[in-house]
Amino acid sequence: MFVTEILRMEGIEKIYPNGVIANNGVDLRINAGEIHALAGENGAGKTTLMKILFGIERPTGGRIFFNGHEVSIKSPVDAIHKGLGMVHQHFMLVESLSVAENICLGMEPVKGAFLDRKKMTESAVEIIKKYNFSINPNDKIRDISTGTRQKVEILKALFRNAKLLILDEPTAVLTPQETGELFQRLKLLKTLGHTIIFISHKLNEIKEICDRITIMRNARNAGVYDVGSISKQEISNLMVGKDVDWNINKAPARAGAAALKVRNLGVTDDSKRNLLHNVNFTLKRGEILGIAGVDGNGQRELVEAVTGLVKPSAGTVELMGVNIDGLSIKKIRNAGLSHIPQDRMTRGAALTSSIEENLISISYDSGIFSCGPLLNIKKTAKKSEELIREFQVKAASIKVPVKMLSGGNIQKVVVAREFTSAAGHIAADRAAACIVADQPTRGIDVGAAKFIHRKLVQLRDDGAAILLVSADLSEVMELSDRLLVLYGGRIAAFFPSAEDVTEEELGLYMLGLKQDPEEILNEALL
Numbered sequence: 001m002f003v004t005e006i007l008r009m010e011g012i013e014k015i016y017p018n019g020v021i022a023n024n025g026v027d028l029r030i031n032a033g034e035i036h037a038l039a040g041e042n043g044a045g046k047t048t049l050m051k052i053l054f055g056i057e058r059p060t061g062g063r064i065f066f067n068g069h070e071v072s073i074k075s076p077v078d079a080i081h082k083g084l085g086m087v088h089q090h091f092m093l094v095e096s097l098s099v100a101e102n103i104c105l106g107m108e109p110v111k112g113a114f115l116d117r118k119k120m121t122e123s124a125v126e127i128i129k130k131y132n133f134s135i136n137p138n139d140k141i142r143d144i145s146t147g148t149r150q151k152v153e154i155l156k157a158l159f160r161n162a163k164l165l166i167l168d169e170p171t172a173v174l175t176p177q178e179t180g181e182l183f184q185r186l187k188l189l190k191t192l193g194h195t196i197i198f199i200s201h202k203l204n205e206i207k208e209i210c211d212r213i214t215i216m217r218n219a220r221n222a223g224v225y226d227v228g229s230i231s232k233q234e235i236s237n238l239m240v241g242k243d244v245d246w247n248i249n250k251a252p253a254r255a256g257a258a259a260l261k262v263r264n265l266g267v268t269d270d271s272k273r274n275l276l277h278n279v280n281f282t283l284k285r286g287e288i289l290g291i292a293g294v295d296g297n298g299q300r301e302l303v304e305a306v307t308g309l310v311k312p313s314a315g316t317v318e319l320m321g322v323n324i325d326g327l328s329i330k331k332i333r334n335a336g337l338s339h340i341p342q343d344r345m346t347r348g349a350a351l352t353s354s355i356e357e358n359l360i361s362i363s364y365d366s367g368i369f370s371c372g373p374l375l376n377i378k379k380t381a382k383k384s385e386e387l388i389r390e391f392q393v394k395a396a397s398i399k400v401p402v403k404m405l406s407g408g409n410i411q412k413v414v415v416a417r418e419f420t421s422a423a424g425h426i427a428a429d430r431a432a433a434c435i436v437a438d439q440p441t442r443g444i445d446v447g448a449a450k451f452i453h454r455k456l457v458q459l460r461d462d463g464a465a466i467l468l469v470s471a472d473l474s475e476v477m478e479l480s481d482r483l484l485v486l487y488g489g490r491i492a493a494f495f496p497s498a499e500d501v502t503e504e505e506l507g508l509y510m511l512g513l514k515q516d517p518e519e520i521l522n523e524a525l526l
Contacts, residue, residue: 005068006032006164006195007053012062014048020396020404022048023059024219030164035186035196037206037227040216041239041445042408043394046199049216050166054086055079066164085157086166089443091149093141099152100124100137103159127159132188145511146294147178151185164195171205172442173295173471175507183209201445203232215239240447248450250457253481256285259320259336259434259465260306266314267301267489276301276489279315281524283434283465288456290480290498291469294510298489299469300342303438306467307339308332319434333362336425338418342438342469344407348414351403355395356384358402359417363424391416392451408444415440419455426462433464440468441475453479473503484524485509492516494524 007030014023023045030036040046051057053064055073064071066082073079076086093102100121101108109119124137133151141149150170157165167186171179186196186209198210206213207227215222215238222238237243260283267276276298283289293299304310306317308329317324319335327335341347349358360369360380369379384398393412395405402410418435425433437456441449456479460466470476476483477498485493485506493509493516495501508514 004032006030006066008065009049009053010063010065012049012052012064013060014045014052014057015060016404018396018400018404020400021219023052023062026062026216026219026221028214028221029224030195030197031212032195033190033193034211035190035198035209037210037213038197038199038216039201039203039206039213039235039239040222042411042443042448043406044216044239044445045219046216047168047406050086050168050197050199053079054084054166080160080162083161083163084166085160085162085164087150087153087157087168087170089169089172091153093149093152095140095142097141098137099135099139099141099144102141102152103127103137103155105156107160123159124155127155131155131158131185131192133185145178146173146296147175147181150174150178150182154185154189158189158194162194164197165189166197166199168199169201169443170198171200171202175294175510176473176503177507177511178294179205201443201449203235203446206235207232217241236446239445248453248457248478250479251461253287253460255287255481256463258282258318259285260467261318262302262306262315263318264315265302265305265312265317267298267305267310268313274313274489276305276312279486279489279491280521281484281491281494282526283467285465286460286463287481288460288466288468288479290476290483291467291486292473292476292483292506292510293471293486295471297486297510299438299486301489302486303339303342303436303469307337307436320432333421336432336434338422338425338433338435340414340418340435340437340440342442344410344414349402349410351410352401354399354401355388355393355405355413356380356398358413359384359387359398359420362417362421387416387420388413392448408448411441411444412448415452415455419459422459422464423462426459426464433459435459435464435466436469437466438469439471441470441472449475473506477501477503477506482524487512487515491521491524494521496523 009028012023012026015021026049038046048057052059055075055078071082103124104120109116121137128135135148135151200206210227212224213227214224217239262279262281265276265279268274305312308324308327319337322335324332369376391412393409402413422433422435441452456466468479480498483495483498484491
């Protein structure tokens, strides 16, 4: 069968001013009409490669050929004009605008000096129908589900005549049902002649949807394979350069006393709208309590209330028997709380500070690193070096600013800091540690994710209480001892054992299609 090559990237290099090599002579070849996976460890260079392709970054060297012609892509606008589209992991939508307004944003039809809203809606309806999407063009973005937002992002790119679509972790926040629907749409796009580059750490999804896979390792191309002829284990091994142990030895939990009690918790926004309503549960020492749900159903508000970042509108939060209302963040942390925030870029790390400064930022005044009134620089450096080795942070030095790391390596720095804090609390007062882990492995490669999973189980076995908030159902089901589902700011389901539910059933609760009766939900209090 004759195959047409739509994209060829030859010898792509990207060297940053600080000497970091993100791409080192990378070749990438994409055939027209295929779904091509791009996989690799965090820091392997795949995101930089795609930023170069979409004009966000300029390469240090190499050439790009698109549709048989050598091209120079100077900006995202230039990329769009050439027929490229990119759907980012974090949606780039304006929440206060409608679906139609977002689809046509920047290309709005006008009548004279005014916006032609009728024509804009007609244009949106036309492209929605063309690609067989089920969306109301008049709905506001803030009122639609995460899965529907994903569709709007894809339609935005298609409206701009994208022939090659780059999808960055497109299923990170979708339910199994939404993922299945997305895959149907991607297969339709493929039959209509579009080409898709699919960036994902979820190897089962790569096996399901993709034709070929390019694997990157250490800023280079580590090989191109037909997806049907390579196993998930082989993909993992090629990504990390060695055999990956997928198994997590997780013994039954030995739950102890209550570490965290949440009673009748409510959170409202500035307009007094309930974002979290009447939430009740108990988290015990020596267990992992999972919170599943589609993003935007109260998880952020729950985490912020539990960690003291927002004041609840109703109810109480008790940490180690103490009501945290009115306590400073520092006092809450000193009481035994560690927090891995969902947004590592704004809440998890100080991006302009070094790796070392980030790692000691919550313990610099604890006396561990002190030399009289001053910090003991040798101690902070030694500890930081130990942590970047233990948590496998890819960096030239502990002095490197965190902003120079890949997203996955920034996450490792945050996790290293918080897990070390929890271990310190356990050592000082066995089991006096509560870890709130909010999407701890989002955007993390499989090797790093398994490493973090094992650390969570180890801390649980050491006596820590862990609240795991995750939209990744395989993660929340594999790690949780007990499991809650949030929908619409309320608890929709409770499972005394995560082994008692399937991903498909969880998806029904997450979409609001099922709801447990009150007597079952009350068991979460025990």
